[in-house]
Amino acid sequence: MMDTLFINAKEILLVEKDSSVLVKKGTQMSQIDTITNGYLYIKDGLIEDYGSMDNIDISFYEGVRIEDISGRTLMPAFCDSHTHIVYAGSREKEFADKIKGLSYKEIAARGGGILNSVELLHNTSEQELYRQSMERVGEILSFGTAAVEIKSGYGLSLEDELKMLRVAKMIEESSPLTVKRSFLGAHAVPARYKDNRIEYVNEIINCMIPVIASEDLAEFVDVFTEDGFFSVEDTDRIFNAAIKYGLRPKVHANQMSISGGVEVGVKYNALSVDHLEFTGPDQFKVLKDSDTIATLLPGSTFFLEMDYAPARAMIDYGLPVALATNYNPGSSPSGDMKFMMVLASLKMKMTPEEVINAATINGAYAMGLSHTHGSISKGKIANIIVTNPIPSYMYIPYAISAPLVNRLFIEGKEVMLS
Numbered sequence: 360m361m362d363t364l365f366i367n368a369k370e371i372l373l374v375e376k377d378s379s380v381l382v383k384k385g386t387q388m389s390q391i392d393t394i395t396n397g398y399l400y401i402k403d404g405l406i407e408d409y410g411s412m413d414n415i416d417i418s419f420y421e422g423v424r425i426e427d428i429s430g431r432t433l434m435p436a437f438c439d440s441h442t443h444i445v446y447a448g449s450r451e452k453e454f455a456d457k458i459k460g461l462s463y464k465e466i467a468a469r470g471g472g473i474l475n476s477v478e479l480l481h482n483t484s485e486q487e488l489y490r491q492s493m494e495r496v497g498e499i500l501s502f503g504t505a506a507v508e509i510k511s512g513y514g515l516s517l518e519d520e521l522k523m524l525r526v527a528k529m530i531e532e533s534s535p536l537t538v539k540r541s542f543l544g545a546h547a548v549p550a551r552y553k554d555n556r557i558e559y560v561n562e563i564i565n566c567m568i569p570v571i572a573s574e575d576l577a578e579f580v581d582v583f584t585e586d587g588f589f590s591v592e593d594t595d596r597i598f599n600a601a602i603k604y605g606l607r608p609k610v611h612a613n614q615m616s617i618s619g620g621v622e623v624g625v626k627y628n629a630l631s632v633d634h635l636e637f638t639g640p641d642q643f644k645v646l647k648d649s650d651t652i653a654t655l656l657p658g659s660t661f662f663l664e665m666d667y668a669p670a671r672a673m674i675d676y677g678l679p680v681a682l683a684t685n686y687n688p689g690s691s692p693s694g695d696m697k698f699m700m701v702l703a704s705l706k707m708k709m710t711p712e713e714v715i716n717a718a719t720i721n722g723a724y725a726m727g728l729s730h731t732h733g734s735i736s737k738g739k740i741a742n743i744i745v746t747n748p749i750p751s752y753m754y755i756p757y758a759i760s761a762p763l764v765n766r767l768f769i770e771g772k773e774v775m776l777s
């Protein structure tokens with residue numbers, strides 16, 4: 360592999376230069392390490408060295424490809440730790456219903472929502488599902504994402520959940536992205552179990568988890584713990600079964616009510632609890648001193664026109680916060696991490712430093728990847744965005760729709776962006 364030396368970077372957002380720091384909490388989130396007028400050396404796909412242009416000895420780099428990026432900034436590629444990018448079709452008709460005033464729950468109760476996507480996916484071949492999902496892969500790469508978590512949950516039968524997870528695996532094998540897969544069989548109760556949710560939970564525990572784990576198709580297990588979806592008891596049973604197969608829990612928690620999802624997540628040492636629009640001091644207390652990160656999804660809060668998660672209060676309380684897109688056809692049809700940073704700044708009062716930490720190193724933590732991803736630290740994988748010219752990093756969440764990404768390097772190799 361050709362090694363690369365970037366020179367004359369206007370600024371390098373290392374985010375965190377100490378590679379032993381795996382997550383940033385509370386006041387640590389207002390700190391980002393930067394270098395002005397810098398160089399960055401990538402060797403064998405890893406961050407080998409960086410520093411100020413004042414201290415570089417170019418003769419040392421003979422035979423290395425040199426990229427003069429004068430005026431541009433380098434930063435770590437984004438780590439999007441909550442997505443549903445494997446899905447079939449789209450749901451713009453529901454969008455029109457929403458504009459007419461129907462709520463997310465009302466749309467779901469009419470057979471729309473998740474169950475609509477379940478039917479579409481059931482009637483789509485694996486090959487076609489892969490083709491459609493790869494279009495979204497191209498899209499998120501162009502937004503600067505290099506690592507992504509992908510959930511199942513539009514199958515809701517063993518056969519279709521396997522189909523989704525196999526497609527997620529094919530994405531991992533055929534694209535430059537680092538992919539983490541989550542089994543979300545408990546995303547909604549399928550029509551065939553309409554009046555018998557417990558039987559569906561039994562099917563998840565007895566039929567789905569053992570097969571998915573034995574085929575090594577997921578690293579995480581997720582549950583939508585919410586009134587009208589799955590109870591705390593269901594979640595407890597599913598996690599209790601899944602951890603025996605080595606699946607680490609994640610939770611869709613407190614999206615529409617105080618659901619108990621945070622408490623059951625922390626009880627099972629969940630890697631992340633996600634959404635948290637309905638969250639207060641009781642939940643902050645539970646999260647404090649746990650290894651579970653709060654992952655906030657402002658794209659769906661924006662799209663569903665709800666109240667935003669209390670990010671400011673969480674950070675002031677000392678918690679770590681990650682940002683993710685929740686890219687899905689129902690509540691967040693966007694995979695644009697920069698847009699999430701804009702929303703988090705404007706609507707959740709997170710500072711530029713906080714949104715950058717949340718979209719990079721903390722997102723990596725929420726996928727169990729922060730030892731290798733999420734910052735420009737020596738020894739980490741060289742996943743780097745070369746930005747369009749920007750005056751400073753503060754411009755990123757400010758310039759609402761200005762394209763950020765000029766070039767993207769993953770494992771030190773340039774990715775051709777669509």
Ligand code: NIG
Nearest residue numbers: 472473583659687688689690
């Ligand atoms: O995170 N809340 C559950 N799941 C998704 C929505 C999925 C859909 O509507 O298709 C979410 O918002």
